[in-house]
Amino acid sequence: MNSTAVSALAHADDKPRALYCHLSEVSPTEVVVRFGDSIVRMGVEEYLRGVLPMEVYPSWPQAILQAQAVAARSWALASKGKHKAEGFDFCSTSHCQNFNPAIHHIATDKAIEATKGIVGVYQGKIAAMFYSASCGGQTENEWGDYMLKRTDCPCASGLKPHARYGHGHGLCQWGGKYLANKGETWEEILDFYYDLNYVGDYNQQVIPPATVEVRLAEIEARQITFAATIAGQDMSISSAHNAISDTNRAVGEIQSETNARLGGLENRIATLESVRANQGRQIDSCALSLTDLAARVSDLEQIYRTDYGLDRIQASIENLEQLTKGMTRGVVTLIGTREDLR
DSSP states (O other): OOOOOOOEOOOTTTTOOOOOGGGGOOOOOOEEEETTEEEEEEEHHHHHHHHHHHSOTSSHHHHHHHHHHHHHHHHHHHSSSTTTGGBBBBBTTTTTTOOOOOOOHHHHHHHHTTTTTOOEEETTTEEEOOSSOTTTBBOOOOOTTTTTTOOOGGGOOOOSSSOOOOOOOSEEHHHHHHHHTTTHHHHHHHHHHBEEESSSSOOOOSHHHHHHHHHHHHHHHHHHHHHHHHHHHHHHHHHHHHHHHHHHHHHHHHHHHHHHHHHHHHHHHHHHHHHHHHHHHHHHHHHHHHHHHHHHHHHHHHHHHHTTTTTHHHHHHHHHHHHHHHHHHHHHHHHHHHHHOO
C-alpha cells in the first residue's frame, strides 16, 4: 500500500493521537483516513483503490465502475475535513465512504486509471457527488442542490426491481448498472443523475474561462429552448381555443338546423293529426249513413211484405202455375183432337 501511516492508536479510549502535521499541510490531492486503529495519509487515487471494491461490485460493467470512480473522487475532494475536529478527513465506514486499503480489484483499479483526475464541477467548485446503492425508482433532491436531478430511475425496472437503499440522492448504483448494461458511457450515466461539467485535472478549483463560456452558452441555449417551448405551448393553446370556437360554431349551426327540422316535423304531425281527425269524422258520418240506409231497407222490406201481400202474390203465382198446367193439358187435348179429325 503506497501510503504513509501517520499514527497508531495507543490509547484505551480508542481516540487517535494528534497528527504530526496539520490537515492544512496535506496536499490538495491527498486525504487522511482513519482505518481501524490507524490513521493513514495517501493520494486520492490510492484512496479510491480501497473505496471502489467496497462501494460497488467489481464484476459490474466498466462504465458504471468508471462513473463510480468519478463520483467517489469528486465527493472525496469536495468533502475533505469531514472529521477535521478528530484530526483526519474521512472514516472508513458509510458515514463517509466505505474503505479498506487491503482490498483492491483489477476491474476497479482499471476504472480508476481510466478516469484519473476527472472530477465533476459545479459553479466553479468540485462537486460533492452524492450516491447511494438504490433510489427505489425515483432519485431525490430534498437538499435543494441544483446539481442533483430528480428523475425516474431504471433501478425499479426489470425482473428484480430494487427498493430504496440509502438516501436516494445523486448516482443510483443499481440504476447506473442498468444504464451501463444498455451501453451508456460513464458520462451519460452521470449526466442522468447530475447537472455538472467534468474536468480532467482535480487541481483546477475553478472552471476555466472557456468552460464558463461553454456553460453560459448552454444556459442561453436552454433559455432559447425554453422560450421556444413556451411559444409552442402558446400556439398550441391558441390553436386549441380556435378549434373549440369552430366546434362551438358548428354545434350551434347543427342545433339551429335540428330545431328547424323539428319545427317542420311538428307542423307535419299537426297536419296529419288534423287530416286524421277529419277522416274520422267522415267515417263516423258514413257509418251513420249506412245505419240509416239499413233502417230504410228494413222499412222497405216491411212495407213490401205488408202493403203488397207477398204471401198473396206467392199464392197467385201458384194459382197461375196451376192454370198454366191446366191450359197446357187443354192444348194437348186440342192437339190430340185435331189429329183425330184428320
